Amino acid sequence: MSELEQQYRQAPKLKSPPRIDNTILQAAQAAANTAAVAPQVVSTADTNRSGARRKKAARWWQPGVAFASICAVGVGLGIALKSGMLQPSAPASIDYELADNSSAATQTAADTASEVALVIENDTFLLEQPVAELFEQTSEQMNTDADSQADELFVETPADEELTTELASDSSIELALIEQESQDYPSVASVEVAETSVAKNGLPESLPAAEVRSTVAGISATRSSVSADTIDATLEDSDALGNNRDESFSAQQAKVDVAESESVIVPLDDLQAQIADENTASAEQGIASTAASAERQKNSRLAKRSSALTVAPEPPAEVASGLTPAVVADPVIDSAAEEGVAVNLWLLQQDSDNYTVQIAQSETEAVLTALAKTIPLPTEVVGFEQDYTRWLLLHGSYPLQHLAEDALQTLRQVFSKNGVSVSDLNARVVRIGDIQLAP
Amino acid sequence: MSLFSFAKVLKPDSDAKLLSAYASGDVAAFNTLYTRHKDGLFNFVVRSLPQPAAAEEITQDVWIAVIDQAGQFTPGTATFRTWLYRIGRNKVADFYRRKVNQANDELDTTNEQFVATQLSAEDQVLLNQLLEALAQLPEEQRVAFVLQQEGFSYSEIAEITGVGNETVKSRLRYARSATQDRMELNV
Numbered sequence: 001m002s003e004l005e006q007q008y009r010q011a012p013k014l015k016s017p018p019r020i021d022n023t024i025l026q027a028a029q030a031a032a033n034t035a036a037v038a039p040q041v042v043s044t045a046d047t048n049r050s051g052a053r054r055k056k057a058a059r060w061w062q063p064g065v066a067f068a069s070i071c072a073v074g075v076g077l078g079i080a081l082k083s084g085m086l087q088p089s090a091p092a093s094i095d096y097e098l099a100d101n102s103s104a105a106t107q108t109a110a111d112t113a114s115e116v117a118l119v120i121e122n123d124t125f126l127l128e129q130p131v132a133e134l135f136e137q138t139s140e141q142m143n144t145d146a147d148s149q150a151d152e153l154f155v156e157t158p159a160d161e162e163l164t165t166e167l168a169s170d171s172s173i174e175l176a177l178i179e180q181e182s183q184d185y186p187s188v189a190s191v192e193v194a195e196t197s198v199a200k201n202g203l204p205e206s207l208p209a210a211e212v213r214s215t216v217a218g219i220s221a222t223r224s225s226v227s228a229d230t231i232d233a234t235l236e237d238s239d240a241l242g243n244n245r246d247e248s249f250s251a252q253q254a255k256v257d258v259a260e261s262e263s264v265i266v267p268l269d270d271l272q273a274q275i276a277d278e279n280t281a282s283a284e285q286g287i288a289s290t291a292a293s294a295e296r297q298k299n300s301r302l303a304k305r306s307s308a309l310t311v312a313p314e315p316p317a318e319v320a321s322g323l324t325p326a327v328v329a330d331p332v333i334d335s336a337a338e339e340g341v342a343v344n345l346w347l348l349q350q351d352s353d354n355y356t357v358q359i360a361q362s363e364t365e366a367v368l369t370a371l372a373k374t375i376p377l378p379t380e381v382v383g384f385e386q387d388y389t390r391w392l393l394l395h396g397s398y399p400l401q402h403l404a405e406d407a408l409q410t411l412r413q414v415f416s417k418n419g420v421s422v423s424d425l426n427a428r429v430v431r432i433g434d435i436q437l438a439p
Numbered sequence: 440m441s442l443f444s445f446a447k448v449l450k451p452d453s454d455a456k457l458l459s460a461y462a463s464g465d466v467a468a469f470n471t472l473y474t475r476h477k478d479g480l481f482n483f484v485v486r487s488l489p490q491p492a493a494a495e496e497i498t499q500d501v502w503i504a505v506i507d508q509a510g511q512f513t514p515g516t517a518t519f520r521t522w523l524y525r526i527g528r529n530k531v532a533d534f535y536r537r538k539v540n541q542a543n544d545e546l547d548t549t550n551e552q553f554v555a556t557q558l559s560a561e562d563q564v565l566l567n568q569l570l571e572a573l574a575q576l577p578e579e580q581r582v583a584f585v586l587q588q589e590g591f592s593y594s595e596i597a598e599i600t601g602v603g604n605e606t607v608k609s610r611l612r613y614a615r616s617a618t619q620d621r622m623e624l625n626v
Contacts, residue, residue, distance in 0.1 A: 004569070004615055004618055004619055004622075005587075005588065005615075007565060007566070007569055008569060008588050009588065013478055013482060014478065014481055014482045014485055015478055015481070016477040016478050016480075016481040016498065017481075017495055019495075020477075020481075020495055020498055020499050020502075021473070021477065023499055024473060024477075024499060024502040024503070024506075025469075025470060025473065027502075027503055027506055028461070028466055028469045028470075028473070028502075028506050029466050031506050031507070032461070032464050032465075032466045032469075409624070412624060413620065413623065413624060416623055416624060417623070
């Protein structure tokens with residue numbers, strides 16, 4: 001268990017206020033007395049449970065009793081009929097009614113019989129005649145339809161007939177195929193190209209494909225032979241040119257070789273004097289180049305320094321985006337601090353709309369010195385600024401105020417963990433543009 | 440006293456049984472149930488709220504809901520205690536929702552009216568700091584923390600708050616860390 005939880009559990013258990021107790025208990029009592037909804041639910045459940053038991057019992061004894069009753073009645077009736085105790089007879093009132101209505105009943109029965117006979121005759125007519133005919137007609141129709149559909153499926157189209165005819169002729173197979181393709185696919189490039197070639201060469205347009213192809217092949221062969229001749233001629237020319245160049249090069253080379261063999265003979269005194277002159281000249285040139293190099297380095301340092309003083313580097317991307325309230329330790333500060341302008345320079349490099357954390361110098365000098373050893377802060381700024389302004393710039397540049405406040409909170413926590421009273425930390429979040437620069 | 444009655448005295452009736460008895464009309468069963476859980480629930484509600492002044496009203500609402508829904512409680516799905524605190528957590532969540540709508544209301548983080556006076560002055564200060572730190576936690580973290588202090592397991596807290604076990608652990612971890620940091624900050 002953590003210290004926090006122990007501390008929490010040391011807290012006294014809170015007591016529910018008596019006025020709540022009274023209110024709730026009264027409400028419970030009222031609910032139980034008046035509405036009695038809950039007891040009804042339970043009594044309903046009890047009723048359901050007992051009803052279920054009764055239904056469960058009824059499932060087995062009710063059919064049994066009914067069956068036994070029916071059997072008993074049946075057996076009793078059978079015995080009574082067999083023993084002659086019961087004689088089936090119509091009641092007198094029924095006989096009387098039948099006697100009175102006998103004529104009407106007879107007439108009605110005759111009418112009904114004729115109607116029934118008529119209906120039967122009609123039904124017979126409707127049933128016997130049409131069904132047989134309909135069956136035959138339907139079967140015939142179905143066969144006819146099937147045959148016609150099959151004929152339609154397997155009948156040859158005119159195009160197929162043409163194709164078959166063309167296929168039978170061996171001499172014009174390819175032409176027929178090409179024509180068929182051109183009819184089906186008018187944009188086939190091969191056919192158009194073949195016709196165009198034929199027309200341009202002055203040949204009849206109706207030339208068979210075999211001839212067209214042989215003509216094209218001939219043209220290609222002509223082109224290839226011409227190209228080959230041209231190439232051969234060109235090669236011969238190039239060989240001739242190459243031979244000429246080789247000859248001229250050889251002559252020049254021979255002249256150079258003769259000249260070099262002549263220049264080897266030099267007097268020793270002249271050579272020593274020449275070497276001494278060359279050494280002197282190179283020494284002078286070396287001194288001059290060293291001086292120039294030193295001048296270049298000096299200029300480079302000056303340029304670098306001036307750029308460091310004037311050009312403000314962009315803040316890191318994560319700080320600029322405001323996602324990470326990290327401490328901004330700028331490497332420019334190191335070199336600039338030597339020049340004595342660290343804080344002013346750092347401020348100038350920052351966006352004046354950004355925020356930073358400042359800590360008062362006089363109150364926190366010792367604290368800051370200790371703090372700088374424990375956490376990664378831009379200590380150069382801290383150590384330098386205290387000679388110039390009342391406030392020490394301590395903590396980074398943040399594009400949003402709450403990020404700087406978070407940094408300040410972190411700072412307070414670090415102070416607290418390092419045994420520094422928070423009251424010693426006279427810190428604040430300020431807008432960089434509001435900071436007064438050191439003189 | 441028979442052996443059965445003696446055993447009954449030793450082993451108190453379960454919460455579910457008491458609630459069932461109350462649903463049958465036994466008001467005494469509800470009194471027993473209420474006495475058993477009233478302080479725990481009140482603690483939970485008070486600690487879960489940034490405004491302890493509203494704790495009485497919310498606690499009362501929770502118990503009224505228990506009275507109304509006593510017949511609907513099914514013992515097989517949850518324990519009565521979990522069910523009770525789940526109602527409480529829902530009422531606290533309702534309070535938070537209302538509070539968002541009442542943006543101008545000032546937070547009353549003083550818990551003095553509920554804190555007993557047995558503590559020393561130093562402990563009282565620490566306790567107040569702890570409660571203030573708790574009051575600044577997000578609702579979910581605070582509820583999870585208080586429920587754990589009330590003795591609920593991770594799975595019970597997950598059931599009450601309607602989230603998974605890992606979420607509960609995460610909330611508790613954040614709650615402890617944030618509370619610790621705030622208290623150190625206030626030292």
